[in-house]
Amino acid sequence: MLIDAHQAFAKTSDESxxxxxxGRVQQGDQAAFAQLYAQHNRRVYALCLRLLADRHYAEDVTQEVFVQLWYKISQFKGQSKFTTWLHSVTSNIAISYLRKHKHWLQKVVSIEKSGMDETSITLCKGLNGLDKLVLRLPERAxxxxxxxxVEGYRHEEISTMLGMAIGSSKSQYHRARKLLQEWYENE
Amino acid sequence: MSKPEFDHFIERSLAQPSEIQPEKDLWPGIEHAIGKPITDQKPHNIWPKVSGVAACFIVALVTWQAVMVQPKHDAMASMTHFFDQQKQTLLVQYEQQPALVTGWQIQLQELENAELAIKQALENDPQNAALLKMLAQVYQQQLDLINKVHTPRWQQI
Structure with a gap:
């Protein structure tokens, strides 16, 4: 009980x-923004890398997220947790970036981009076992x-974000799990 | 020791902290971008953008002329000649201006590889309108990329 109370106090203190x-960032304090970046950049980068499966794209989008955050942080009104809001901003920017950078050949013949190759995955540092498998998945899955x-979105929300039918979102999810399981068991 | 069940593996992995350290220090690029308000453009910075946009427009015009109006002439050569000049001009213009994103040269390299592949295909079929349009599109994307990474327009959240 004492531990629970201590944890609750620590949480409240962290949140405040x-x-x-x-609040300081919203007032235009760049030093506070640097601190906010230091606290959240690893989370944002991790999400970008998982979504984009490309280290360079993930770096670009992480930078873009924080630049937009600086200009748009006044839009954060505190209705949700900051990390939840930041993850949603990151997901939207990463998806939009993927659309814009779709390879010309993919646009012409509508082929799906495959996942990251084994060599590139080996070069990425700090990945856990699941990340290594997720990065191999084809783009939509x-x-x-x-x-x-990972992010906890419902299929209804994903269908809107990715412009696909709810059924397609569900089937891509099952496809992903099937591939992951196959790779995991054969490793 | 045997492997845990797949479901258990997923559950355990998702419960782990979800953080990965970027390999590059991304802060200097961000600091550079937020240090200068987007609306506070100095007059001399406008010209690379204006000429960049003009270059893109002219490439589109030259392409239209090459593909639709003068199909019997060497469309690929005239388009390539014009594009090379525009690309070099843009690269020289932006030489002193650091790009605000990293890794753009890799994207440019990908587009250059696509350009080479289309040119090879055109050698066998020089009047193929679809290939010429594709080449023009790749040229356009290269100019757009060079412009974009030097004068970004941040998207809406």
Missing amino acids: ACEELI RLVFVLHA
């Missing part, structure tokens, strides 16, 4: 420190898996 920091299983 975060609110205070965001990967996006749906990350948004649903």
Whole structure:
């Protein structure tokens, strides 16, 4: 009970420190923004890497997320947790980036982009076992898996975000799980 | 030791902290971008953008002329000649201006590879309108990319 109370106090104290920091950023304090970046950049980068399966794209989008955050942080009104809002902003920017950078050949013949190759995955540092498998997934299956299983979006929300039918989102999720299981068991 | 069940593996992995350290320090690029308000453009910075947009427009015009109006002439050569000039001009213009994103050269390299592949196909079929349009599109994308990474327009959240 004492531990619970201690944890609850620590959580409240963390949240109020975060609110205070965001308040300073909203006032245009760049030092506070640097602190906010230091606290959240690893989370944002991890999400970008999982969605984009490309280290360079993930770096570009992480930068873009924080630049937009600086200009748009006044839109954060505190109705949800800051990390939840930041994840939603990151997901939207990453999906939009993928659409814009779709390879010309993919646009012409509508082929699906395959996942990251084994060599590139080996070069990425700090990946856990699941990340290594997720990055190998083909694009649509990967996006749906990350948004649903990792980020907790419902298939209805994913269908809107990715412009696909709800049924397609569900089938891509099952496809992803099947591939992941196959790779996991054969490793 | 045997492997845990797949479901257990997924559950355990998703419960782990979800953080990965970027390999590059991304802060300097962000700091550079937020240090200068987007609306606070100095007059001399406008010209690369204006000429970049003009270059893209002219490439589209030259392409239209090459593909639709002068199909019997060497469309690929005239388009390529014009594009090369525009690309070099843009690269020189932006030489002193650091790009605000990293990794754009890799994207440019991909587009250049696509350009080479289309040119090879055109050698066997020089009047193929679909290939010429594709080449023009790749040229356009290269110019757009060079412009975009030097004068970004941040998207809406």
